[in-house]
Amino acid sequence: DGGITQSPKYLFRKEGQNVTLSCEQNLNHDAMYWYRQDPGQGLRLIYYSQIVNDFQKGDIAEGYSVSREKKESFPLTVTSAQKNPTAFYLCASSASGTGVTDTQYFGPGTRLTVL
Amino acid sequence: AQKVTQAQTEISVVEKEDVTLDCVYETRDTTYYLFWYKQPPSGELVFLIRRNSFDEQNEISGRYSWNFQKSTSSFNFTITASQVVDSAVYFCALRGNRDDKIIFGKGTRLHILP
Numbered sequence: 216d217g218g219i220t221q222s223p224k225y226l227f228r229k230e231g232q233n234v235t236l237s238c239e240q241n242l243n244h245d246a247m248y249w250y251r252q253d254p255g256q257g258l259r260l261i262y263y264s265q266i267v268n269d270f271q272k273g274d275i276a277e278g279y280s281v282s283r284e285k286k287e288s289f290p291l292t293v294t295s296a297q298k299n300p301t302a303f304y305l306c307a308s309s310a311s312g313t314g315v316t317d318t319q320y321f322g323p324g325t326r327l328t329v330l
Numbered sequence: 331a332q333k334v335t336q337a338q339t340e341i342s343v344v345e346k347e348d349v350t351l352d353c354v355y356e357t358r359d360t361t362y363y364l365f366w367y368k369q370p371p372s373g374e375l376v377f378l379i380r381r382n383s384f385d386e387q388n389e390i391s392g393r394y395s396w397n398f399q400k401s402t403s404s405f406n407f408t409i410t411a412s413q414v415v416d417s418a419v420y421f422c423a424l425r426g427n428r429d430d431k432i433i434f435g436k437g438t439r440l441h442i443l444p
Binding site for chain 1: 334339365367372373374375376377380421425430431432434435436437
């Protein structure tokens with residue numbers, strides 16, 4: 216089955232710890248994205264990558280880092296510098312990332328809670 | 331600047347009623363795409379539809395229909411004969427031709443009561 220997987224589904228972290236969220240896709244998509252969703256809010260873009268070994272900051276990149284060493288993988292690290300990391304994190308991918316027709320498809324999400 | 335407004339924060343209707351979710355957008359781009367996504371309680375966003383700015387024909391897919399009107403910058407979504415399984419948060423989104431990003435509205439939470 217083609218799709219996007221995110222792991223883990225639930226993640227708990229102590230304050231001051233870094234944590235890495237996994238996102239894998241087997242859709243052969245070039246572009247991948249990370250969003251953050253807070254209760255009652257829309258999606259806010261953290262980082263995105265249109266091609267391997269390249270990525271750009273989104274609207275709320277502070278306190279986060281990413282890597283894109285493989286086409287199918289786009290892990291997100293939430294660092295201790297992120298002041299309020301408790302949220303629902305969604306990963307998405309799209310075929311090219313550069314076309315206006317591009318549709319993003321989403322993974323099941325990871326719910327991060329800082330204790 | 332691009333913007334998507336979903337003024338209805340939360341809607342409750344009784345099963346089998348029709349319901350319309352409103353979406354109003356702002357963009358200076360002449361070419362753009364509009365999207366609707368559904369987010370059920372499980373959390374994953376499910377893609378429903380994509381429409382381009384040059385096609386104002388209404389679209390129908392089963393019980394779902396979409397009304398795109400450039401004159402009012404609106405892209406409304408109607409569910410006919412609603413069912414409990416339609417309960418979810420629905421997001422409208424916009425992507426212009428000068429930006430790599432999709433702009434999402436804040437979503438409308440829809441409750442279908444049995």
